[in-house]
Amino acid sequence: KNQVEQSPQSLIILEGKNCTLQCNYTVSPFSNLRWYKQDTGRGPVSLTIMTFSENTKSNGRYTATLDADTKQSSLHITASQLSDSASYICVVGPGRKLIWGLGTSLAVNP
Amino acid sequence: EPEVTQTPSHQVTQMGQEVILRCVPISNHLYFYWYRQILGQKVEFLVSFYNNEISEKSEIFDDQFSVERPDGSNFTLKIRSTKLEDSAMYFCASSAGTTSFGPGTRLTVT
Numbered sequence: 001k002n003q004v005e006q007s008p009q010s011l012i013i014l015e016g017k018n019c020t021l022q023c024n025y026t027v028s029p030f031s032n033l034r035w036y037k038q039d040t041g042r043g044p045v046s047l048t049i050m051t052f053s054e055n056t057k058s059n060g061r062y063t064a065t066l067d068a069d070t071k072q073s074s075l076h077i078t079a080s081q082l083s084d085s086a087s088y089i090c091v092v093g094p095g096r097k098l099i100w101g102l103g104t105s106l107a108v109n110p
Numbered sequence: 111e112p113e114v115t116q117t118p119s120h121q122v123t124q125m126g127q128e129v130i131l132r133c134v135p136i137s138n139h140l141y142f143y144w145y146r147q148i149l150g151q152k153v154e155f156l157v158s159f160y161n162n163e164i165s166e167k168s169e170i171f172d173d174q175f176s177v178e179r180p181d182g183s184n185f186t187l188k189i190r191s192t193k194l195e196d197s198a199m200y201f202c203a204s205s206a207g208t209t210s211f212g213p214g215t216r217l218t219v220t
Contacts, residue, residue, distance in 0.1 A: 034209075043114075043201050043211035044153070089153070097166055098209075100153040 002027045004092050004101035012107045017080055021104045023073040023090030031093040035064050035075045038087045038103065047075070047088075080108045112136045114212035116202050122218045123192055131187045131215045133202030139210075142185045143203040144177065146170070147214075153201070159185065192219045 004025045013019050025033070032051050036044035048057045048064040050073070056065045061078045077084055087103040115134045123129050135142050144156040157167040159177055176188045185204075189196055197219045202212040 041199075041214070041216075043203075043213045045211070046208060049208065091153075097155050097158070097168070100155075102152050 002092075002099045004090055004099050006088075006090050006101040006104050008104060009102070010105040010107070012109060013080055015080060015082055015108050015110050018076065018078050019080060019106065021075045021077075021088050021090075021106070023075070023101060025071050025073070025090070025092045025099070025101075027071075027092040027099050030068065030071075033064075033066055033073050034091040034093065034098075035062070035073075036089045036091060038089055040086075044089060044091075077106075082108050082110060084108050112210075114202055114204055114210050116200075116212040116215050118215060119213065120216045120218070122220065125194055125219055126191050129189050129192055129217065131189075131200050131202075131217070133185045133187075133212055134183055135185055135202065135204030136206075136210055137183070139204035139206045141165075141205045142177075142179070143205070143209070144187045145201040145203065145211075146198040147201065148195075148198045156187070156200075189217075192217075194219050 007022045034049045035047040037047055038044045047059050047062050050057050050066045052068050063076045066073045085108045087105050089103040090101040091098045117132045142159040145153050147153045155168050157171045158165045174190045178186050199214040199216050201214045203209050
């Protein structure tokens with residue numbers, strides 16, 4: 001069964017600190033892996049998209065890694081800001097039918 | 111930057127009533143999608159639409175659901191006879207490579 005599992009479920013960090021969110025997937029066939037940021041009550045916003053051949057991709061303070069052999073991905077946030085408080089969702093696409101994780105709820109406190 | 115827009119932002123309806131959720135995808139995008147997110151749960155794929163027809167749909171997208179692109183710009187999701195369990199956030203998305211999501215419509219069925 002195609003599944004995407006994320007950890008931790010929630011995370012609280014202090015402003016300025018770094019953090020890493022994890023994603024494990026069992027999705028076949030694999031097309032791409034995406035990380036989305038979703039503010040409460042809003043639609044998801046794309047942070048990164050990686051295909052099978054990409055190991056890492058950065059978008060500002062966000063860096064995603066992908067290990068297609070172990071089917072794991074991580075999202076690293078550097079120098080966190082209060083505005084980073086949101087849900088971060090890992091999404092894996094077999095084609096156009098995306099399989100979504102439940103997300104990690106990140107709270108950045110001053 | 112062009113965005114996907116959705117109306118209304120919040121819809122309250124009584125069980126058994128028909129609702130139509132509206133979306134205006136990004137103008138040069140060719141693929142359109144509807145997703146839903148029940149409170150506290152994962153985003154779930156409903157349907158994808160390409161070249162004026164459904165290209166893929168999930169088990170959730172039963173005979174109570176239909177989609178339409180009536181005029182070349184709007185993309186609608188109709189639920190014929192709403193049930194309590196249809197209460198959720200409904201997200202429209204469009205893509206031409208990168209997928210962009212709208213802000214969502216919160217549907218509350220009472």
